[in-house]
Amino acid sequence: MNLDWTPEQQALIAEASRFAHDRLLPRDRPTAFDEAGWRACAEHGVLALPLPAAWGGRGEGALTTVAVFEALGRGGADRGLLFALGAHLFGCALPISRYGSAHQQARWGTGLADGSAIGALAITDPAGGSDLTLMGARALGGTEGYVLSGEKTLVTNGPRADVFLVIAATAPDRGPLGLSAFLVPRETPGLSVEPLGAPGLPGAPMATIMFKECGLPPAALLGPVGAGMKVMSSSLRWERSCLLAGFLGAAERDLQSCLAHVRARRDRRGPLLKHEAVAHRLARMKLRLEAARWLVYRAAWNIDEGRGVLLAPALAKLAASECLVDNALDALRISAGPGWLDEAGLASALRDVVGTMSASGTTDVQLSVIAASLGVEDP
Numbered sequence: 001m002n003l004d005w006t007p008e009q010q011a012l013i014a015e016a017s018r019f020a021h022d023r024l025l026p027r028d029r030p031t032a033f034d035e036a037g038w039r040a041c042a043e044h045g046v047l048a049l050p051l052p053a054a055w056g057g058r059g060e061g062a063l064t065t066v067a068v069f070e071a072l073g074r075g076g077a078d079r080g081l082l083f084a085l086g087a088h089l090f091g092c093a094l095p096i097s098r099y100g101s102a103h104q105q106a107r108w109g110t111g112l113a114d115g116s117a118i119g120a121l122a123i124t125d126p127a128g129g130s131d132l133t134l135m136g137a138r139a140l141g142g143t144e145g146y147v148l149s150g151e152k153t154l155v156t157n158g159p160r161a162d163v164f165l166v167i168a169a170t171a172p173d174r175g176p177l178g179l180s181a182f183l184v185p186r187e188t189p190g191l192s193v194e195p196l197g198a199p200g201l202p203g204a205p206m207a208t209i210m211f212k213e214c215g216l217p218p219a220a221l222l223g224p225v226g227a228g229m230k231v232m233s234s235s236l237r238w239e240r241s242c243l244l245a246g247f248l249g250a251a252e253r254d255l256q257s258c259l260a261h262v263r264a265r266r267d268r269r270g271p272l273l274k275h276e277a278v279a280h281r282l283a284r285m286k287l288r289l290e291a292a293r294w295l296v297y298r299a300a301w302n303i304d305e306g307r308g309v310l311l312a313p314a315l316a317k318l319a320a321s322e323c324l325v326d327n328a329l330d331a332l333r334i335s336a337g338p339g340w341l342d343e344a345g346l347a348s349a350l351r352d353v354v355g356t357m358s359a360s361g362t363t364d365v366q367l368s369v370i371a372a373s374l375g376v377e378d379p
């Protein structure tokens with residue numbers, strides 16, 4: 001694994017950081033999906049980056065993509081916008097690029113790459129998201145078409161999405177082998193969207209999506225019948241490996257502002273940074289950040305190399321989400337009273353990152369994946 005960025009990668013990283021600083025740095029905390037930010041990112045080519053050339057994309061690998069997302073976060077992009085972009089790309093567009101039929105790619109590819117169509121991944125059942133066999137949504141039928149009924153909840157981008165990648169049971173008695181994936185356009189008769197409120201990530205709004213006897217043509221199937229687990233695993237692998245890269249960049253930015261704060265703020269003995277307790281807290285933040293960053297790079301590199309489908313994504317996602325929450329708490333400890341104020345943005349950063357412990361599978365689920373792999377080579 002060679003992590004010397006090529007001159008082309010260095011240019012993409014530097015451009016992304018500059019672009020985020022100049023165009024995305026929010027003056028006020030966003031309260032909703034950032035339409036202008038989304039369009040600016042699309043124009044800058046963020047969405048096209050890892051998508052196929054046939055869609056108008058650049059076909060860059062996962063490692064380059066996470067480096068660019070990290071640079072966007074470091075440059076000042078809002079976490080909600082980064083999460084919305086990531087859910088669209090990693091949860092929906094990339095799996096379509098892999099499993100989509102020629103017809104599906106022609107229908108959605110260009111729009112997903114130029115940002116005129118927004119994608120969402122709809123897996124989670126209201127009865128519980130961790131046990132995938134509990135999938136209540138059913139798509140019954142066959143070669144003549146399917147009738148999709150049920151609900152999906154906590155769907156990021158749900159209130160804005162044009163297309164949903166939905167996992168539903170086509171053979172409910174066959175458990176995971178009876179799941180299939182579908183591409184369901186928002187305007188499908190019987191589909192309705194109920195926006196959800198959440199304490200963080202207002203720029204990545206969520207919704208419950210209800211399907212009331214939605215008629216789907218056979219061409220709505222993404223991949224073969226019964227391939228739902230495969231498609232879902234592909235989405236989750238991309239999400240667990242890459243979705244939090246931008247947040248790590250934003251955490252680096254917060255670390256730098258904590259450092260500036262304790263350099264400038266003084267007690268009678270000098271700058272607060274002189275206190276070992278303060279300096280060590282910053283050192284721990286740096287350690288967590290570096291450890292998470294390398295695991296994310298490793299998981300992304302694995303995607304590019306076609307290896308390590310389970311363990312590396314789980315390690316990356318768990319390390320990144322724990323780092324983000326711990327570092328957000330430490331940033332508040334270090335900045336203390338002034339850090340609590342809205343203008344510091346640190347309390348809202350904590351609200352944004354707490355949800356990462358559950359998104360793309362909870363901490364416990366990642367630990368179970370890691371535990372199951374102990375002593376077993378990740379294929």
Ligand SMILES: Cc1cc2nc3c(=O)[nH]c(=O)nc-3n(C[C@H](O)[C@H](O)[C@H](O)COP(=O)(O)OP(=O)(O)OC[C@H]3O[C@@H](n4cnc5c(N)ncnc54)[C@H](O)[C@@H]3O)c2cc1C
Pocket residue numbers: 087091120121122123124125126127128129130131152153154155156157201355356358359360361362363364365368
């Ligand atoms: C910010 C955010 C964004 C999200 N975006 C999306 C999205 O775009 N699309 C989508 O479909 N979903 C999305 N989700 C939902 C997310 O995938 C689920 O929250 C997650 O899979 C857990 O499901 P649950 O919330 O139903 O918890 P439950 O499954 O009810 O789990 C409750 C508790 O039990 C533990 N638990 C359950 N089963 C096990 C087990 N087998 N082993 C160990 N512990 C277990 C869990 O760790 C957790 O602590 C998002 C969630 C968040 C917070």
